[in-house]
Amino acid sequence: MGYDYIHEADFAGFIFSYLKEHKADLRRETWYSYKSQLSKIQRFKNPLLFSDINEKFITDYHSYMLNVLKNNENTASKSLRVLRTFVNIAMRFGYIKTNPFQYVNIKKVDGKRDFLSLEELNRLNKYYQECRYANIKMEVLQYFLFACHTGLRYSDIKALSLNNLQGDYLVIKMHKTNYTVSIPLTQKSKSFLPKNSKGDRIFKIYCNKVTNRVLKQIAKEVGITKNITFHVARHTFATTSISLGIPMEVVSKLLGHTNIRTTQVYAKIVDNVKLREMQKWDCLVI
Known part of the structure; x- marks a missing residue:
């Protein structure tokens, strides 16, 4: 994998490099969505290190999305699921040893579905x-x-x-x-x-x-x-x-x-x- 130039503690840099290398393997919309979600995480905390990713970080990020960004619960939950995907990638490569999502329950609520009569x-x-x-x-x-x-x-x-x-x-x-x-x-x-x-x-x-x-x-x-x-x-x-x-x-x-x-x-x-x-x-x- 071509991640040698990334600082060993840099979670965001690692994920960005991973997405860049695997761009051809992902649907165009998925790749841009992941990239956008990574930018959203960095707006909350930058620099973002592997050691920062713990249960408290996840809880604080969730609160930030709801109270500062005014995201609804489904939008915030979607962002947490993407973050979980990023964490799983980091765990696969050994950068994170313990799963911080182990005791995190990501909510999914039925969103309002407008339709025409x-x-x-x-x-x-x-x-x-x-x-x-x-x-x-x-x-x-x-x-x-x-x-x-x-x-x-x-x-x-x-x-x-x-x-x-x-x-x-x-x-x-x-x-x-x-x-x-x-x-x-x-x-x-x-x-x-x-x-x-x-x-x-x-x-x-x-x-x-x-x-x-x-x-x-x-x-x-x-x-x-x-x-x-x-x-x-x-x-x-x-x-x-x-x-x-x-x-x-x-x-x-x-x-x-x-x-x-x-x-x-x-x-x-x-x-x-x-x-x-x-x-x-x-x-x-x-």
């Missing part, structure tokens, strides 16, 4: 149909609505090519999981496919930041007050599919989940919505 989805459909000219709003809304009807993530939409269209099916290896999914295309989902694609890519995709900014503008124009990001499309597909009575096992396969328990989170969301709506009966004056 059928009425809100229809508002966006109408907005799209009334677009008379090709512009950035129409282009972003086009691939967002396609994702609402197929459950694809942003990374999958971005990589979508004409080769993925096989008759009435969309066959794609999902970027996040490498899981191959075959999604039947409905007439509605087909209506969002561009008539003429330029090159091999189906959609003209803007970066995530621009996409989300445009979606928020559109949501405001049509009176949707929810915090709309591109991932809302995936949540919308899942909750709508379950509400329509599509079996959980089928929804799980369409989403590319490797564990049906991941899909069951959406069933809980749908049940909560049903409960909230049914409680309106209590407002009747008899």
Whole structure:
């Protein structure tokens, strides 16, 4: 391993060197995520030595993320899991002898999953149909609505090519999981496919930041007050599919989940919505 130039006590330097050497082995998004997480750790403590990594450091870092950076619990937990990955690498090479995470419980809470109701989805459909000219709003809304009807993530939409269209099916290896999914295309989902694609890519995709900014503008124009990001499309597909009575096992396969328990989170969301709506009966004056 090419780590000779690193100070023997330098945890951050060792991890950075390791990531640099193994860049080709990691997905692009994973590599940049790890690099970003390492920078985040260094903002908390720099220099960072192997001897600094103990249970107290982990607890203090967790507190720093929650109270100073104002991260939510899931964001902080994700950062701790990455730190644990870094620690495991250091342990593998003998730089850390005792596992500091041995008695640390990393929490995982169900985050808020915003999704569109059928009425809100229809508002966006109408907005799209009334677009008379090709512009950035129409282009972003086009691939967002396609994702609402197929459950694809942003990374999958971005990589979508004409080769993925096989008759009435969309066959794609999902970027996040490498899981191959075959999604039947409905007439509605087909209506969002561009008539003429330029090159091999189906959609003209803007970066995530621009996409989300445009979606928020559109949501405001049509009176949707929810915090709309591109991932809302995936949540919308899942909750709508379950509400329509599509079996959980089928929804799980369409989403590319490797564990049906991941899909069951959406069933809980749908049940909560049903409960909230049914409680309106209590407002009747008899």
